Amino acid sequence: MPIQVHIEVNGRPIETIHIGRDSGGTNPDDLNTYLVLKKPALEGTRLTSRAFDVEPSYREWTAEGKSFEHRYGDGIETCVRKAIEALEANDNKDNA
Secondary structure, three states, X not given: OOEEEXXXXXXXXXXXXXEEEEEOOOOXXXXXXXXXXXXXXXOOOOOOOOHHHOOOOHHHHHHHOEEEEEEHHHOHHHHHHHHHHHHHHXXXXXXX
């Protein structure tokens, strides 16, 4: 199952960052390829919105996902940091 990072401000959903392993394994030393993409939240609040139920389709993963590498044993926090860096690098490339 992909990693999902839900971002909200004052209980209002803003976006979700989805991170999924594209290739590799689950041994601590496995260097894996991941894809990351973000989706805006739906309207409403955390209690009334389905914002966090929206998962990317296969087409979204393959067309919009940004690729990065991560060593499985480095942990989930490092994976999330690398995913955000991959999104930022892509945003900077698009704005150049």
